[in-house]
Amino acid sequence: MADRNVIIIGSGPAGLTAALYTARANLKPLLVEGLEAGGQLMLTTMVDNWPGFRDGILGPDLMTEMRAQAERFGAEVMQGDVTRVDLQSRPFTLSFANGKSVTTESLIIATGASARWLEIGSDRKLSGHGVSTCATCDGYFFRGRPIAVVGGGDSAMEEAIYLTRFASKVTVVHRRDTLRASKIMQDKAFANPKIEFIWDSEVSDVLDGGKGEVTGVVVRNLKTLHETTVPLDGVFIAIGHTPNTSLFVGQVNLDENGYIRTHAGSKTNIAGVFAAGDVQDHIYRQAITAAGSGCMAAIDAERYLEGLSHHLPPEAALQTTT
Amino acid sequence: MASEKVKTFTDNNFDDETSKGVVLVDFWAEWCGPCRRLAPTVDALASEFDGRATVAKLNVDENPNVPGRFAVRGIPTLLLFKEGQLAETIVGLRAKEDIAQMIERHLGA
Numbered sequence: 001m002a003d004r005n006v007i008i009i010g011s012g013p014a015g016l017t018a019a020l021y022t023a024r025a026n027l028k029p030l031l032v033e034g035l036e037a038g039g040q041l042m043l044t045t046m047v048d049n050w051p052g053f054r055d056g057i058l059g060p061d062l063m064t065e066m067r068a069q070a071e072r073f074g075a076e077v078m079q080g081d082v083t084r085v086d087l088q089s090r091p092f093t094l095s096f097a098n099g100k101s102v103t104t105e106s107l108i109i110a111t112g113a114s115a116r117w118l119e120i121g122s123d124r125k126l127s128g129h130g131v132s133t134c135a136t137c138d139g140y141f142f143r144g145r146p147i148a149v150v151g152g153g154d155s156a157m158e159e160a161i162y163l164t165r166f167a168s169k170v171t172v173v174h175r176r177d178t179l180r181a182s183k184i185m186q187d188k189a190f191a192n193p194k195i196e197f198i199w200d201s202e203v204s205d206v207l208d209g210g211k212g213e214v215t216g217v218v219v220r221n222l223k224t225l226h227e228t229t230v231p232l233d234g235v236f237i238a239i240g241h242t243p244n245t246s247l248f249v250g251q252v253n254l255d256e257n258g259y260i261r262t263h264a265g266s267k268t269n270i271a272g273v274f275a276a277g278d279v280q281d282h283i284y285r286q287a288i289t290a291a292g293s294g295c296m297a298a299i300d301a302e303r304y305l306e307g308l309s310h311h312l313p314p315e316a317a318l319q320t321t322t
Numbered sequence: 323m324a325s326e327k328v329k330t331f332t333d334n335n336f337d338d339e340t341s342k343g344v345v346l347v348d349f350w351a352e353w354c355g356p357c358r359r360l361a362p363t364v365d366a367l368a369s370e371f372d373g374r375a376t377v378a379k380l381n382v383d384e385n386p387n388v389p390g391r392f393a394v395r396g397i398p399t400l401l402l403f404k405e406g407q408l409a410e411t412i413v414g415l416r417a418k419e420d421i422a423q424m425i426e427r428h429l430g431a
Contacts, residue, residue, distance in 0.1 A: 042356065042359065128411070128413030128414070130393075130395045130396075132396050136353070140351065213393040213395070234395060
């Protein structure tokens with residue numbers, strides 16, 4: 001018999017909503033949160049598109065509320081670094097960095113996605129010394145200084161606009177000649193006198209690795225291949241996200257971009273394993289859609305457990321097993 | 323609230339406080355979500371290394387000079403000093419075990 005009815009990995013909107021619903025279904029869920037606890041909303045400021053908050057709510061506050069709500073109904077949250085999962089035998093086994101492991105009848109994967117880097121070497125090397133993927137964390141260090149934002153989507157425009165509070169000038173470097181961002185974000189960005197655009201271009205190098213801090217970027221025009229050096233003090237990268245699925249390679253079907261493939265709601269190719277949120281969604285990627293899919297995964301897991309003859313009665317579910 | 327074992331460094335006392343032994347400094351600010359996530363880890367490390375290494379926090383809002391000197395332009399950042407010399411830099415979140423191992427490495431050598 002398994003230690004647990006259901007384990008949820010991930011503590012963003014998808015994971016916490018799955019925890020809320022499975023807790024209310026009396027399944028005594030265990031939610032495992034990793035280093036990036038709370039997910040991407042922890043890196044945002046005001047969230048204006050979460051229904052029910054007409055004046056908006058701060059991302060970290062929203063996550064604190066969601067977590068408290070799930071815990072109120074008995075969801076157990078543990079901090080831990082899952083290093084290995086075995087989904088080929090039943091019950092499923094999760095192993096942790098501290099050497100302990102736990103078994104479960106069902107699993108909800110809600111590990112989300114993390115910011116993508118340029119992967120040119122110099123960007124990672126200067127991380128924390130002028131290169132950042134989090135405007136709300138690091139914008140403060142660039143008061144009165146020129147910076148660049150790389151990317152052309154909604155999050156790139158949001159970061160660029162936010163960073164104009166601090167920076168003397170924000171140069172947006174984008175690979176194409178039009179933005180992918182929504183009309184409302186484009187209008188805001190174009191209207192901002194501190195924001196300039198370099199089109200059809202990519203950042204091919206971040207300077208100056210030898211000095212240990214950002215002094216400029218090399219920008220390559222993709223049409224002419226002409227390279228120019230732009231002196232500036234900071235680079236914010238907003239070129240999208242990669243799903244956090246390295247744990248599941250070879251265990252669960254992934255698509256060509258590494259996202260978990262789901263069907264009929266939140267089901268993966270393994271019965272009893274469900275996925276919710278950005279780890280399986282590269283299209284909508286909203287807090288509200290993540291929460292919605294977390295709810296779906298919880299209901300799917302509940303139905304799956306009902307179909308098992310031997311699933312744990314709620315009172316038999318263990319408390320902490322790790 | 324930060325554990326009482328965690329010292330508070332400022333622009334004024336930084337050089338004195340980091341001059342001896344192994345010292346881990348957490349650069350943070352109130353408005354930084356990930357810093358809040360790291361805070362319990364820093365508290366736990368302070369207790370774990372009590373008497374062997376110093377664990378401290380430096381608020382970058384109130385103390386702009388030290389972050390400038392070490393080119394800290396992102397938080398959370400952890401700097402480890404050994405006998406007054408910068409020995410290690412960790413940018414962003416890291417598991418407590420990893421940070422503890424890093425401190426041990428410098429205590430042992």
